[in-house]
Amino acid sequence: MSSKKVITFGEIMLRLSTPDYQRFAQATSFDINYGGGEANVAVSLANYGINASLVTRLPQNDIGRACRMELEKYGVDTSNIQYGGERLGIYFLETGAVARPSKVVYDRAHSSFATVEPGTFDWDKIFEGADWFHWTGITPAVSQGAADVCLEAIKAANKKGITVSCDLNYRKNLWKYGKKANEVMPELVAGCDIVLGNEEDAEMVLGIKPVGVDVTGGKVEAAAYKSVSEQIMKQFPKVKKVITTLRGSISANHNTWSGVLFDGKNLYTAPTYQITHIVDRVGGGDSFMGGLIYGLLSYNDDEKALRFATAASCLKHTIHGDFNQVSVSEVEKLMSGDASGRVSR
Numbered sequence: 647m648s649s650k651k652v653i654t655f656g657e658i659m660l661r662l663s664t665p666d667y668q669r670f671a672q673a674t675s676f677d678i679n680y681g682g683g684e685a686n687v688a689v690s691l692a693n694y695g696i697n698a699s700l701v702t703r704l705p706q707n708d709i710g711r712a713c714r715m716e717l718e719k720y721g722v723d724t725s726n727i728q729y730g731g732e733r734l735g736i737y738f739l740e741t742g743a744v745a746r747p748s749k750v751v752y753d754r755a756h757s758s759f760a761t762v763e764p765g766t767f768d769w770d771k772i773f774e775g776a777d778w779f780h781w782t783g784i785t786p787a788v789s790q791g792a793a794d795v796c797l798e799a800i801k802a803a804n805k806k807g808i809t810v811s812c813d814l815n816y817r818k819n820l821w822k823y824g825k826k827a828n829e830v831m832p833e834l835v836a837g838c839d840i841v842l843g844n845e846e847d848a849e850m851v852l853g854i855k856p857v858g859v860d861v862t863g864g865k866v867e868a869a870a871y872k873s874v875s876e877q878i879m880k881q882f883p884k885v886k887k888v889i890t891t892l893r894g895s896i897s898a899n900h901n902t903w904s905g906v907l908f909d910g911k912n913l914y915t916a917p918t919y920q921i922t923h924i925v926d927r928v929g930g931g932d933s934f935m936g937g938l939i940y941g942l943l944s945y946n947d948d949e950k951a952l953r954f955a956t957a958a959s960c961l962k963h964t965i966h967g968d969f970n971q972v973s974v975s976e977v978e979k980l981m982s983g984d985a986s987g988r989v990s991r
Contacts, residue, residue, distance in 0.1 A: 648696045650943045652778040655701040655799050656684030656785045657759035658713060661968060663739035670740050680716045681968020683782040683815060686929045689969040690936025692721035699723035701767060703758045709734050720969065726772050731758025739928060742898035752819060760789040769802035778939060779803040782813040783851055786830050787820035793830050800837035813935050814843035816850040827851045836882050842889045842935055848874045868906065868913055875908035891934055899924050903960055905934065907952040914949040916956035921963045933962035933970035957981045
């Protein structure tokens with residue numbers, strides 16, 4: 647186990663997905679998983695041997711306890727989880743195929759997490775000995791209380807000099823409590839060192855568009871990412887690295903996948919993977935972030951960290967559920983160029 651300690655903060659939900667690519671109207675049963683942006687990152691990191699802790703709030707009932715046990719199964723530290731509130735949030739997933747995209751229906755209003763208030767968590771205690779704090783743009787979208795607690799956490803992490811990362815993760819269906827993403831997010835992003843997103847996230851969350859680049863033609867050139875990254879760094883001086891995931895959707899089953907990292911001077915680009923038979927792409931971005939945090943903590947090399955993140959998330963597309971259940975050696979094998987999928991024995 648690494649001596650590095652990472653804290654993540656966000657909602658974990660019960661995921662109910664239709665089996666065998668069925669539509670919601672066809673399904674007579676659902677497959678059960680648990681997942682959520684920050685929980686997915688914590689599971690990835692625990693798999694890589696990092697001490698990863700999820701801070702969240704669960705209902706004091708059997709479903710809340712089952713959710714906690716699922717996290718513990720993967721080695722995530724659950725000691726900072728609070729009990730309270732009425733219910734675990736749920737999301738329903740209809741898995742798309744070929745030309746039919748996947749669909750998500752949320753049922754998370756008034757969940758245990760959505761009703762958190764400032765003062766719920768003792769951040770000074772939680773951050774003792776921590777190296778890193780991660781949150782996503784989903785958390786402040788859920789409720790004003792969740793946004794306030796997220797800001798409280800970022801400020802506490804900044805005071806202790808802990809590295810803070812954010813996945814901008816714009817979800818238009820979640821911002822329902824009367825505030826827009828661009829009213830809430832800038833104050834939170836201002837406390838971050840590492841920012842992950844894509845050009846849509848940057849525009850919808852921070853109002854930043856690529857300068858002098860046409861991204862509508864389906865081809866997004868490196869210049870677009872450099873332009874967005876430079877603008878983010880100018881607007882938020884604390885930010886040291888901006889990372890962008892590059893997903894090309896050829897169909898619901900076939901995507902191309904890569905990423906770029908800008909450190910203020912250099913723009914690094916990862917190899918592009920052809921993911922031709924997607925098993926489950928939900929959690930793909932979180933698996934990228936988990937790989938990136940591991941890479942930045944473990945390698946003194948931004949480009950290698952980016953390549954690790956891209957390979958890790960490529961593998962996630964082959965795994966059912968939200969969690970990326972792969973090891974460091976499996977990711978490094980793919981990084982080395984072995985994508986054969988031959989039986990390992």
